[in-house]
Amino acid sequence: MKTRRKLAVGLVGYNFMGKAHSNAWRQAPRFFELPADVRMKTICGRNTAAVKRAAQRLGWESSTSDWREVVDDPEIDIIDISTPNDTHREIVLAAAAMGKAILCEKPLGLDVAQCEEMLAAVRKARVVHMVCHNYRRIPAIALAKQMIERGELGNRIYHYRARYAQDWISDPKFPLVWRLQSQIAGSGAHGDINAHIIDLARYLVGEFSEVSAVMETFVKERPLAAGSRKKGRVTVDDAVSTIGRLRNGAIANLEATRFALGCKNSITLEINGSGGSLAFDFEEMNRLRFYNSADPEARRGFRDILVSEPQHPFMESWWPPGHLIGYEHTFVHTIADFVRAVVACKSVQPTFEDGLRNQQVLDAVMQSARERRAILIRR
Amino acid sequence: MKTRRKLAVGLVGYNFMGKAHSNAWRQAPRFFELPADVRMKTICGRNTAAVKRAAQRLGWESSTSDWREVVDDPEIDIIDISTPNDTHREIVLAAAAMGKAILCEKPLGLDVAQCEEMLAAVRKARVVHMVCHNYRRIPAIALAKQMIERGELGNRIYHYRARYAQDWISDPKFPLVWRLQSQIAGSGAHGDINAHIIDLARYLVGEFSEVSAVMETFVKERPLAAGSRKKGRVTVDDAVSTIGRLRNGAIANLEATRFALGCKNSITLEINGSGGSLAFDFEEMNRLRFYNSADPEARRGFRDILVSEPQHPFMESWWPPGHLIGYEHTFVHTIADFVRAVVACKSVQPTFEDGLRNQQVLDAVMQSARERRAILIRR
Amino acid sequence: MKTRRKLAVGLVGYNFMGKAHSNAWRQAPRFFELPADVRMKTICGRNTAAVKRAAQRLGWESSTSDWREVVDDPEIDIIDISTPNDTHREIVLAAAAMGKAILCEKPLGLDVAQCEEMLAAVRKARVVHMVCHNYRRIPAIALAKQMIERGELGNRIYHYRARYAQDWISDPKFPLVWRLQSQIAGSGAHGDINAHIIDLARYLVGEFSEVSAVMETFVKERPLAAGSRKKGRVTVDDAVSTIGRLRNGAIANLEATRFALGCKNSITLEINGSGGSLAFDFEEMNRLRFYNSADPEARRGFRDILVSEPQHPFMESWWPPGHLIGYEHTFVHTIADFVRAVVACKSVQPTFEDGLRNQQVLDAVMQSARERRAILIRR
Amino acid sequence: MKTRRKLAVGLVGYNFMGKAHSNAWRQAPRFFELPADVRMKTICGRNTAAVKRAAQRLGWESSTSDWREVVDDPEIDIIDISTPNDTHREIVLAAAAMGKAILCEKPLGLDVAQCEEMLAAVRKARVVHMVCHNYRRIPAIALAKQMIERGELGNRIYHYRARYAQDWISDPKFPLVWRLQSQIAGSGAHGDINAHIIDLARYLVGEFSEVSAVMETFVKERPLAAGSRKKGRVTVDDAVSTIGRLRNGAIANLEATRFALGCKNSITLEINGSGGSLAFDFEEMNRLRFYNSADPEARRGFRDILVSEPQHPFMESWWPPGHLIGYEHTFVHTIADFVRAVVACKSVQPTFEDGLRNQQVLDAVMQSARERRAILIRR
Numbered sequence A, B, C, D: 001m002k003t004r005r006k007l008a009v010g011l012v013g014y015n016f017m018g019k020a021h022s023n024a025w026r027q028a029p030r031f032f033e034l035p036a037d038v039r040m041k042t043i044c045g046r047n048t049a050a051v052k053r054a055a056q057r058l059g060w061e062s063s064t065s066d067w068r069e070v071v072d073d074p075e076i077d078i079i080d081i082s083t084p085n086d087t088h089r090e091i092v093l094a095a096a097a098m099g100k101a102i103l104c105e106k107p108l109g110l111d112v113a114q115c116e117e118m119l120a121a122v123r124k125a126r127v128v129h130m131v132c133h134n135y136r137r138i139p140a141i142a143l144a145k146q147m148i149e150r151g152e153l154g155n156r157i158y159h160y161r162a163r164y165a166q167d168w169i170s171d172p173k174f175p176l177v178w179r180l181q182s183q184i185a186g187s188g189a190h191g192d193i194n195a196h197i198i199d200l201a202r203y204l205v206g207e208f209s210e211v212s213a214v215m216e217t218f219v220k221e222r223p224l225a226a227g228s229r230k231k232g233r234v235t236v237d238d239a240v241s242t243i244g245r246l247r248n249g250a251i252a253n254l255e256a257t258r259f260a261l262g263c264k265n266s267i268t269l270e271i272n273g274s275g276g277s278l279a280f281d282f283e284e285m286n287r288l289r290f291y292n293s294a295d296p297e298a299r300r301g302f303r304d305i306l307v308s309e310p311q312h313p314f315m316e317s318w319w320p321p322g323h324l325i326g327y328e329h330t331f332v333h334t335i336a337d338f339v340r341a342v343v344a345c346k347s348v349q350p351t352f353e354d355g356l357r358n359q360q361v362l363d364a365v366m367q368s369a370r371e372r373r374a375i376l377i378r379r
Helices: A016-031 A048-058 A067-072 A085-097 A112-125 A139-149 A189-204 A329-344 A352-371 B016-031 B048-058 B067-072 B085-097 B112-125 B139-149 B189-204 B329-344 B352-371 C016-031 C048-058 C067-072 C085-097 C112-125 C139-149 C189-204 C329-344 C352-371 D016-031 D048-058 D067-072 D085-097 D112-125 D139-149 D189-204 D329-344 D352-371
Strands: A005-012 A036-044 A062-064 A078-081 A101-105 A129-132 A157-165 A208-216 A221-223 A231-233 A239-246 A251-257 A266-273 A276-281 A287-292 A302-306 B005-012 B036-044 B062-064 B078-081 B101-105 B129-132 B157-165 B208-216 B221-223 B231-233 B239-246 B251-257 B266-273 B276-281 B287-292 B302-306 C005-012 C036-044 C062-064 C078-081 C101-105 C129-132 C157-165 C208-216 C221-223 C231-233 C239-246 C251-257 C266-273 C276-281 C287-292 C302-306 D005-012 D036-044 D062-064 D078-081 D101-105 D129-132 D157-165 D208-216 D221-223 D231-233 D239-246 D251-257 D266-273 D276-281 D287-292 D302-306
Touching (some): A005 A016, A005 A067, A005 A329, A016 A036, A016 A048, A016 A329, A016 B016, A036 A048, A036 A067, A048 A062, A062 A067, A078 A085, A101 A329, A112 A352, A129 A329, A129 A352, A139 A266, A139 A287, A157 A189, A189 A266, A208 D208, A239 D208, A239 D239, A239 D251, A251 D239, A251 D251, B016 B036, B016 B329, B036 B048, B036 B067, B036 B329, B048 B062, B062 B067, B067 B085, B078 B085, B085 B101, B085 B112, B101 B329, B129 B329, B139 B189, B139 B266, B139 B276, B139 B287, B189 B251, B189 B266, B189 B352, B239 C208, B251 C157, B251 C239, B251 C251, C005 C016, C005 C329, C016 C036, C016 C329, C016 D016, C036 C048, C036 C067, C036 C329, C048 C062, C062 C067, C078 C085, C085 C101, C085 C112, C101 C329, C129 C352, C139 C189, C139 C266, C139 C276, C189 C251, C189 C352, D005 D016, D016 D036, D016 D048, D016 D329, D036 D048, D048 D062, D129 D352, D139 D189, D139 D266, D139 D276, D139 D287, D157 D189, D189 D239, D189 D251, D189 D352, D239 D352
Parallel strands (some): A005 A036, A036 A062, A078 A101, A101 A129, B036 B062, B078 B101, B101 B129, B157 B251, C005 C078, C078 C101, C157 C251, D036 D062, D078 D101, D157 D251
Antiparallel strands (some): A221 A231, A266 A276, A276 A287, A287 A302, B208 B239, B239 B251, B266 B276, B276 B287, B287 B302, B302 D302, C266 C276, C276 C287, D208 D239, D239 D251, D266 D276, D276 D287
């Protein structure tokens, strides 16, 4: 009898993303048929006491405050990186050197140069690599991808528009947290949330060829801490609005903002093709709206597909039709596909190359906002 | 140092509800601060091989095909019953006799007499008892309850209306499964889904005093199996429509059906009070719509509350605002509250008394449909 | 050259309905090809000065305070009755005797006996007769009718449910206007708005065979006038909830209320058949939602048809696709169809027979509420 | 007794806009208290027979095929221009010279130079002048304007985003009509529909300071006529996407397209301020959604205001609450306000200066699309 393979995982990071990834590692084997068992071996974080508590709460065997220990652990097969952006490069290079399969949170690096270096490293090491753009595996988005590939929107896409809107810093009295400081966060709404809808554009429609953008910091100074009277400068963008072209001829319109009161974590997409349209709203993430111009003329209309049928991507593993899933499930789907790829030694989208291409667009957007002109994106 | 208490659980049943309960037992300690550790000791089911696989998949230490083993196990503190309706009584009586805390799927029993016997047993044994009406712990429903109790709908409720609609047997070629045979299932849409919206009426608004009902079996004969040419009689209801009065003067209108094409697991509620209205739709379970007549006259409108803020019931334990949860979370909330009640030796709603009162209404509805007249419900 | 016929109209009533009917008489010839010219000859109302002003404002040649003058005017071809319910019978009998075509506001009479007498009169006189159930000619409703007749919901209808909800007397301080006094208004929500959704049930699905109902007067005493401390008894119903059966086997569920805060003039319908479902909401009156079980399994969903295409009923006469129409247009459509029927001497639905059948259901609902049992409706 | 003034109107143009304007001239005096009577004297169009039929159908006393006759008619007080864009200048200059009050369809002229000349002419002649941007007088939009002015969105506006989407030329087989030829139409989606959402930006939020744009012609050749095999070049834009800044610091994002399948005449707006947000959708034109950050934290949500109360702009003149109005009513409101301004000899927004400022933005957008850089807009 063939023994079943066991994959040991080390997770670096234990905050919001660490909690979401841990849940996914725990849940994936409960709901999906995986070709290996998962062993949640080590979680790593800077605060020793806190990460120890996290290990217990989140279900890890052990904890450490030194990520090199995790990378160097010969028993560990997979390194999952959910730390802030500025630490990704170093951990990825070390993990690749040790031959680990790598799942890395988005955005992959701080700039194009870092991403190129990281991509080169994983290629050289021939390890499986994936960027955690979890929204690709919302079932409704995966269904949209299928429909576009099968030509259900026609043979041409005309428009991709997306908006990622939040409101958590809309109040000028909200303090100057690290996410509002460029030396730590890199950028504001741009790298944090614009990165997601750029990835979805590339995934669903195609590569960018040109962008023009406006970036703005609406509240330029903020209290250093909640309630404090001392203020400091905000050095990242509050909002970024982008227009551009994709290589296949589609027009793109993207907007990312942290200043849209009433929008908590709102991601809305609409895609118009020559044969139909799709619309999606993350606040109704179990639905996909589909307009099919092949319907009889007097019976056309946006169709509200409740993406909960066994025929829909990922849904057979969960509950019967009409029983909704939530945000955390997107990570479970990501982990399940990643584990399959690791066992099969196959590429799994989105790869580090996707991370690099995403970064090229991110950089071009910033350049356009600075130079107030359209920027071409090299092929 | 005080040692932390550990509660061992035995779960009877391993199908749809067994999967949902198992998930809840696994997840509750990961997201909620519980006063005890949970040990998922034994899962029980009739098919030895299948329940063994289920144990592994769902995370139980051991499995058995004899529920008496579970009930008799001195290490087990809690019996969780997620088997079909006709087995509840026997297991409850045995578990109560053994002093176990009991969580039982709805509906509690087959009729009022059974429910009375079960309630007497748990009272006599002084064990914690709860019926698993998981929809009470949808955060939006728990919020609705808070708002009604705080008087946000005014000092009187005029209308409670609810509809639970599915479509899975809408096709006359769908076969005669056990759920369509009264000797096994008791009733059709009535006990299965009408029971839920009756419970929500009682939870949110109050006790019933009178009901009138129409029941119908639209498709009276069905193939004995999928594709079979032999047919058998359907002996349960396909749909039931109920009107009535609550003791506090409100009018109730309830509808449960398995014949509403396009409705997969749709539960819609609307409650109108003297000071405002609430509307809920389970297909958008993270939302609660609220009309407040205290708003300025020209600014009134149904307010679409995204129930994902830390101030909303249960939500602080999950994700940041705007990140949705799904169906399975309602069971996690139920288990978390149940564990706290078991440790504190306190009553936790909905109790077996709620199960009994629910059954009184269910019985009255059936009687009304039969006798084609209004039936009073004793206090 | 053939001279074009001219039809002279006399309108009795000049308040809310008088304004809506006058607008329809003015507008119908501007937007629809009619087989005759319309002459708005006389408007009639009890207050001489007020009706004179109304004539000028609403576009009538002359005014009078005596409806007999209108009925006796030999130049007048059509009598349009938009007065309160208790006056319909007398005017109809007189108008029929004079051979006038008659359009009468709903409900036709005060009870079944009156309706039978009125129907007999128009039949004997062989005049064209129509009850003004304007909601039948909402384009979305007319489209629903077409779809049901063409079998697009399948060969059986399982459910008809409708709710007509308002909130204008929800405040207990709202005074005891005449509409809340049975000797003038006959009934409350029942005759006023339940009558409409009963008519739509008959129009769209079929005749009733049995009803059970609950009626309630939530606020039993009200100030005699706004702000007054003297109170009087409310003698009509505030709300009525009805369940029942149609002859074709469908189950009906109807609710009419003036106590649903947030609902101004909300009419919602859902119809479930063996092949699909339709949903309508008068607050989005230009839309019809359609679930088609013939769509591919993983692409099904309620389709949101914007009923504004030239292929949709009545819409070619108005504006290009996507340009909405409103409440008043339903009367324009009614008048246009009525004029065509008068010129062609043909029957036009809804006839006085529809008015009578509607009254039979209304009476049965009241009897059921009184006797607390199901009431059969004679064929 | 003071005699009531009578204003005689001459309308140039009798197609889609001519029909809408005629209806508004007929209906305004029926529903609004106007300070003068309206006399629909002459309608003008190039085809003598067609305009004669139009006069009769639409309610005009006389017709002519020579617009100079209308402008020269000493009895006529008001010239209403609803002809294509390229004819506006000549008619306006002549009408101003004759001292007529002028209502002109949008866009005012073909370019900034024309608009300046027209503005100078009406100023010199001291006549009342108005551009017919009818969407300003959708009640929900007028309410939005009030709310913003009263500070209900806070003291700053962060975002204005709008999209005007249609789909009528989405099919590549749709022929090369005049609207797709630049020598006649000037531009495509840009002047036709982008002009509207630019006007709403200026009306609701403020003046533009900078724009960047992408314009695209997706289908570059089309059949010369329906079904024809001969093709001609499309010389206007199919879609235009614009980002930019307003003087008050807000970011703007605008999109206009004729290639969004499923969007018939969809205009969606969202405005985010420091104290709240507003959202509007022309396909639900009787609603305005309002998020108020002053609501209690756990009760916040977009409030769905049904704009049909007597307190809402324009609505008292129509029907009771909950009874919707449609597209054509926006013109009635425009005419009513214009008539009042003419009688009072007062300015009425949007004036020709608004037309000029709109044109400045339109020109800058085209320049930006051509030069692929941000274009400043002079004050």
